[in-house]
Amino acid sequence: MALTAWFQHFFKKNGIVLSIYLMSAVLLWMVIMIILPQVFMLDFSFRFNLPPGKIGGEEDVYTISNYRFLLFGSPGNPDPYNVIDTTVFFRTILAAIFVTVFDLLLCYPIAYALAIVAKGGTARLMVLSLIVPFWINEILRAFAFRILFGSSGVINTVGMTLGLWDTPFDFIKADIALYAGLGYAYILLMIFPIYNAMESLDRNQLEAARDLGAQWWRIHWRIVIPFSKPGIASGCTMVFMLSAGALAAPQILGGPSSLWFTQIIYQWFNTGGNWPRGSAYAIVLLAVCILFVLFMMRVFKVRIGEIGR
C-alpha cells in the first residue's frame, strides 16, 4: 500500500516522462553497473578454471576450491595456510586503515579551515587549489610522486642540502612514497564530506563554548567532531574502501618487496588467466571491507542513514 502511494506521489510530482526516465536510469545503473557484475563475479568465484571448450560441460560444477586456495594455498603447500596471500591481504587492510587515519588527521584541519575559519574569497581559492591538481591523470600523479621521492628527487636533494641526512633515503623501498601517494589521492574524498557536515554548524555554538571557558581542543572534541561525525564517517569509508582497492598507486609507487592485495587479484585475472580465482579474491576483499566498515560504524555509533547526509 505504502509503495503504491509512493509511486503515485512520485509520478504526480515528476510527470510521466521524467518519472520513467528517472526510474529506468536508476534501475539500469543498479542492475547493469552494480548488481549483475557482482553476481557474475560471485558465480565465477565458485567455479573451476576451465578451458573455454569445457565451460557449461560436465566438469563445470560449483566448488569452494578458490576460497580454499586463498586460505591454504596449493595442495603441495608445506605451510598450514597460504602465508603469502593472507599476509598481503592483512597488510593491505592495515595499510588502508593507516592511509585512512592519516588522511583524516590531514584533512580534518583543512575542512575546518574551509568551513569555519576561511571567508568567501579565501575559501574559494583554497577549494580551487585543492581541486586543480586532480585535473592531472592519476597515473601521472603517481609518477610525479615517484620523481619527488626518488633517490635524486626534490625531497632528497632538499634534505641533503639542508644537512638533514647524508645519503639519499630510499622513500620508495620504505613505502613512504606509496603511503604519501595513496593518502594524497583521496584527500578530496575526505575533505568534502567533512566540510559539508561542518558547514552547517552554528558558529555561535563555538563562541558560546569559548565564552564558557573551553580550550580549543575541547571545542573540537565536544562540539565540532560530534557535529561532523557523519561527514567523518562517510569520508573514512570512502578513503578506506578506495585505498584497499587501489591498484595504480601500489603498482607505481610500491617498493619491490611490497605487494598490494589488488595486485594479486590483478595477476590472477591477467597474467594468471584464472578468472574464478581472481573473482574469489576480489569477493573476499569486498566482503571483509564492508564488514569492517559496518563494524567501525557500530563502534563509533554512526547510523548508515547519517552517512548519506
Added chain:
Amino acid sequence: MSVDVKLEDVWVRFGSFTAVKNANVTIRGGEFFSFLGPSGCGKTTLLRCISGFQEPTDGKILFDGKNMAGIGPNKRPTALIFQNLALFPLMSVADNIAFGLEVRGIGKAQRRKKADELLDLIALPGQGDKKVGELSGGQKQRVAIARALAVEPEILLLDEPLSALDLKLRQHMRTELREIQKRVGITFIYITHDQGEALTMSDRVAVMSEGVIEQVADSVTLYDRPEKPFVASFVGENNDFRGRVTSVSEGYAEVETSEGLFRGRVSEGNRDALSGSGPASIFVRPEALKIAGTATEASNAFEANLLQEEFEGNMRHLVLESKGGQRLRMTLVNDGHVLDYGPGSTVPVVFNPELAIVLPQEA
C-alpha cells in the same frame, strides 16, 4: 561579587565603517542595564567588546578598574547568552548546563549536582536527561540562562535573547529574567531593540543610535525627560513640532512653529544649545494632548482636523491633521464620555507646557 563595567572612549571601526563612536558609560555592579536601539546601531558590537569577542579599535573597557584589553572571552568573568541561544544540540540538557564546569575540570557527580540545582532555579526540575530538541522555546531560553549562570559569572550579557519567543512568552520571560537577576544579584547587561523589554526590566537604559550613546537614564527619565530628539521619538510615541527658538527663560523655551508659538520645558544640558534662534523641536506625547474645554490651559492651543478615531477600549486614539498639514496622534482615556467630534470636524487642541519638551535639532 558584582563588578562595575566602565567603557572609556570606546570606538569600534570595521574598515571605513564606524560601528561605535566614543562610548562612555559606567554600568554599576548588580545593575540590570540595557542597551536599546534600532538594529545596526552598534549595541551588539558593544556587547561583543564587553564579552571579549571584539577588541575596541580605541578606548578602554574596565572591569572594576581593571583594563580588559587582550583578555579573551574564556578568561573574562562574563557569560554571554546568544540571540539564537546556541545550545549544544548533541548534548543533554544537564550536559549543556554543566559544560562550563566540565571545562573547569569539575567531576561528573558534582557537575550533575550543580546542574540539578540550576534546573530547580529555572523551574525545570528533573529534566536534565532530556535532549535540547525536546524542549519548548521558553524552556530552551531558561536552559541557556542556566548554562550561563553555571560558571558563576559576575556579569551576564544577554543579546536579544527573547526575540525568538512569541509575545505571551516574551512578556512572561521579562518578569522571570528580572526575578532571576534579583535572586543571583549579578550585573545583567541586556541588548534589545524592543523598548518594552528595556523599559520594564532595566534599572537604567542606554539609548543608542548610529553608534552613539544618546542618553543613559532610568526608564521614567527616558520617557518623560528625553535629552535628544532621537530618544524622544524612539522611546514611546511623540508628536514632533518643528520650528525656531524665540526665547529661553528659566527652565522653559518658546518655539515658533507652523501651528503657533509653543512653550515647553528645557533641561539644563540643552539650555546653551537652544539660546540663539536655532532650529528646535517641541515634543508632546499623545497622552499630553487634550481637547480644549475639557482642560484649562490657555497657552499652547491650536486647531486640528480629526481624520479618524481608533477605539481600543480603555483608550481612544485620535489621528489629527494640523493646519500646517502635520499628522498628530492624541490619546484620551475612555472615561465614559461620548466624543463631541466626528471625523472631518475641527478639534481645538491644547497641551500643558510642563509636559512638552523642547530639544535642539541639528541645523
